[in-house]
Amino acid sequence: LIGWREFMRHVYRHAMPELETANQLEASHDLPEFYWSGETNMECVRQSVADVEQRGYSHHIQRLMVLANFATLWGVEPKQLNEWFNATYVDAYHWVTTPNVVEMGQYGDGVFASKPYVSSANYIDKMSDYCGDCHYYKTKDTGNKACPFNALYWDFLDRNEDQLRSNHRMGLMYSHVDNKQESGDMDEIRARVEDLREKERYGEL
Numbered sequence: 031l032i033g034w035r036e037f038m039r040h041v042y043r044h045a046m047p048e049l050e051t052a053n054q055l056e057a058s059h060d061l062p063e064f065y066w067s068g069e070t071n072m073e074c075v076r077q078s079v080a081d082v083e084q085r086g087y088s089h090h091i092q093r094l095m096v097l098a099n100f101a102t103l104w105g106v107e108p109k110q111l112n113e114w115f116n117a118t119y120v121d122a123y124h125w126v127t128t129p130n131v132v133e134m135g136q137y138g139d140g141v142f143a144s145k146p147y148v149s150s151a152n153y154i155d156k157m158s159d160y161c162g163d164c165h166y167y168k169t170k171d172t173g174n175k176a177c178p179f180n181a182l183y184w185d186f187l188d189r190n191e192d193q194l195r196s197n198h199r200m201g202l203m204y205s206h207v208d209n210k211q212e213s214g215d216m217d218e219i220r221a222r223v224e225d226l227r228e229k230e231r232y233g234e235l
């Protein structure tokens with residue numbers, strides 16, 4: 031019987047140095063500035079970054095399902111998020127963060143993760159109390175104050191369809207993607223994501 035950190039150690043020894051720059055989804059966006067400043071209207075991200083800034087530490091759910099989740103949905107290059115974790119967490123050792131962030135957080139390589147760990151606002155709301163105080167509406171996909179995680183979640187599945195649709199663990203998600211593509215909702219979601227990227231450029235996300 032081994033623990034998670036021991037498993038990470040083994041993965042690191044097995045998969046480095048390729049793991050450090052692994053990027054099987056070819057994510058190419060830069061890490062948004064608010065990972066450093068905490069200046070965002072997304073309450074879950076704002077509070078998670080504030081916790082890291084104050085204590086150099088945050089809960090597993092904040093790490094995986096807020097900070098890594100957002101970066102994956104946004105399409106951040108995994109190496110950049112790994113560098114951020116290494117620079118900001120007191121418990122960051124390269125051999126721990128690299129498998130956890132690049133592989134589990136961002137599905138960078140496929141060396142052990144069987145699917146990307148991504149979610150919309152629904153899961154974040156189940157696991158935290160952030161959404162009640164948020165500027166954004168957790169139940170909306172599109173529209174000016176719709177939660178960014180929602181449109182980004184569907185857009186992530188849509189734009190990575192060639193790589194992910196055949197994954198048997200993602201069949202249910204792709205049945206929802208099919209519905210959105212057929213109904214035309216996906217066009218609105220793509221437009222919303224363009225709007226979110228514009229807001230991020232101007233520091234308004």
Ligand code: SF4
Nearest residue numbers: 072074151161164177
């Ligand atoms: S509504 Fe969206 S952005 Fe706001 S706290 Fe919930 S998940 Fe985060």
